[in-house]
Amino acid sequence: MESHIAIGAAHWVYLAGVLAIVLTMVFRANVVVPSIIATFLVTLAWTHSPVSALASIFNASFVAARELFNIFLVIALMTALLNSLKSLRSDVRMVEPFRAVMKNGHAAYFMLAAITYAISLFFWPTPAIPLVSAILLPAAIAAGLPPLAGAMAIAIAGQGTALSSDYVIGVAPGISAKAAGAAVSAAMVADRALVLSLITGGIALTLAYFSIRAQIRPASAGLLEHWQGRAPDAGLARVEATGSFDKSELARGTAQGEPLGTDANLARSLSMVELRRIRWSKAFAVLTPLAFAAVIALMVVPRLGLGMAELKGGEAAAMVGGMAALLMILATLAAEGPRKMLDVSAEHITDGFVFAFKAMGSVLPIAGFFFVGAGDTAGAILHAGPGHAPSLLFELIQGAERWIPDNHVLVAFGVLLVGMITGIDGSGFAGLPLTGTLAGALGPTVGLDAATLCAVGQMGAVWTGGGTLIAWSSLVAIAGFARIPVLDAVRALLAPVLAGLAVSTMCAVFLWR
Template identity: 35%
Template sequence: MIVELTALHWIYVVFIALIIGFMVMRRDTTIVCIAGIFLIAITATGSLSHSISSIFNSFSYAITELLSTILVISIIVAMSNTLTSTGINAVMISPFRKLIRNPTLAYWTIGILMMVISWFFWPSPAVALIGAVLLPVAYEAGLPALGTAMAMNLFGHGIALSGDFVIQAAPKLTSDAAGIPIQDVINASVPLVFTMGIVTTVAAYFFLRRDMKRGVLKITDSVIQDTHVEEINQPELLSVAQKRFFAILVPLLFAADVAAMTMLDLTGGDATALIGGTSILILLLITLTSHKNKGLEKTTQYLIEGFTFGFKVFGPVIPIAAFFYLGDTGFGKIIGDFLPKASQGIVNDLGVALANVVPLSKEVGAVTLTAVGAITGLDGSGFSGISLAGSVAALFGAAIGKGIATLTALGQIAAIWVGGGVLVPWALIPAAAICKVDPFDLARRNLVPVCIGLVVTTIVAMFLI
């Protein structure tokens, strides 16, 4: 079904371009996003009061959608502060210092571990598991926090999530929309996923090492400082034996979480909740043991520090998330039912419109599916628009006479690499927050490698159709 594009669609496109332009110029996008929300609302409703209210409603909606992520990141940071202040962290990372001796080993080791864990449990809980243990090791090995965040991001939210070979949520959505067996999509996606992954991660590493050698990127660059301050000359809070005990206990508890995820089939939000709950228990246990009579007050202090850091990181992201949520189901909840009746959401309408104005050939089909996938990923979900990619792939594949599975896989990969947590700033928040880097800096770092990867993967897909 073709939906006629309205002024709302074009305003959305214009502000996407403005937001991207401001981000590239390293300027803040908050005012641009608020202006976009207001202009879309007043165009849709014609009511000044409703439009002003929509600004607040959009912020409220964005915070609600992001709240679970904010919560788990804040808790992880609070737990990390406890480990650091008691000296447990130093004992925990000592065995890894022998394995991860330089930035190269740090980048690839963390990335590959992140990819493997993400295949089974999805990236969000994997970020918490990897970040809590290996981030300090990478930092000591000379890999900047931004480089660590890139490795976690590209291998987890990129390679693992775009293929989704184990959990198979993504190929299930796209295969159903394309009307083909799920195994066909998985088989077709294997060469494309690894082409995209290898090209992107190698390109990202090349740019990272180049900038490190030139001094453009230093080990402390882009790091957001949390509120935790070490007390000068404070006495040892734990004995050596206690530190060793907790240094063994903490990884064991997280390993138990991994076992529980496997046996209980916990993924996504459920797995993240298990990691978050375990982190709270670790925080309580260590704080009460180390601070003794002051344990009750110190527990609250660590949690305040964690939440302060969490909202400090998410603060700049909420306005831009609020704007992009208007492109999907958030429009009706924020502004109301003011889209055309046949509309599938602003973002999906734009994707359908693009698919309907291009000529049909396998080359054009591949380029179009990459573009459609990328456009639908702009809402920051990565999953909300991949059904559309499957539908468009079915149309193109039928017209070309072949390649439905390859086109479906290509659209799925483009949507998830853009919207699943690699380019859209609020989707990559987990990795950015754990590594304490600016999410916008991380998005800018990922942009060129991901674009190179998408171009190469699209060309490879042309030969596979």
């Protein structure tokens, strides 16, 4: 089909900006400044007004913040809840019973993965990794699991499977859907990302298990003593310093301290809770997972066709955030008493916002640039009237339609590859505005569902940069907690993760044409 789209200077500047940002990611540098400069130049090329171009730097980040603030709010409230649970040591009690199940290395491998996935789904891997590493990893090593195998299970389950779907907190699908346009539902992206993440994670976890199965040894306390006597890898700090985002630093900041290797150490840690708080500590260790299980049921059951009303728009995120806020207040009340609870609850929320903006704040100017290329959001940035806002990326793709292969498999793998390239910087989420915008523009052109392409691109970006394939990502923190060289983890994870991504991408094409 011949294209009649008029490609102007703004389109070429936008394309140059996209390429510059991708190239910057490849060189593992932070892309905030290139995004700001590209936003300025695109607006200048479109409006021919230096004043409008200067204002667009602010407008782009403001529009991104307005579109994505619900995500920041959920992160803040979930972090506040986790901080309140820590004061009661309920977070430790939630995972402590699973130590008893780790009778051998084989059971320990899958138990580590299951618990890491569950906690990461609700609280993100950043605080989940230190918790699991301090409490469950020592027990797994004593059961005969090699430290490298433990690191692989944690990375695949947390940084890969849980983070790539981000089904409960909804950061990743929210960014992808907003970038793709108003016609794409965040809930639909989340549903499809959940399926793809489970396929990828299941394959990666299974292949990784078979690759290390022969190294699993009989349970022995000597294995734990030998592991605890290891010095941390000296190269970790150097590798960590090469990343463009500080996720590994955030993960270390939520650490529990020294690993609670023995049952005596764990009992001593739990005994730090005052006697009057012990029953509340146990109560919230049970109440918190049950409450979020109920929220998950409200999100999932209506989609099974059982007659319940489905949550619309941002209602799912609102349910998660509201439940987190309520539990945080109740846990703080139990820990601090009625009077002090008022001040401490406010402090928890403030700390939650600090964490949210440290973890995600740099995404705003990046998303702002890609929002300039989407027709739904470009108008507010460029001050274009209704019907006059350009859709730069969509128009570029329409202009190049004759060169785009009419093959769903090739297009899906192309978006996956773009996602993986954007993940090279080690952030995982910085590339989602690009993959989302690309999915929204490519989907209608090639006849493939945009939500499906969003989920595929999300898999590539998060599995690569989130902490499974890149040494300078959060994988640094996992390797540090496991006391292994981070490059050994990368080499061990490469084949299982790539195989999982390839299979899940094929499934996406054939499941949701």
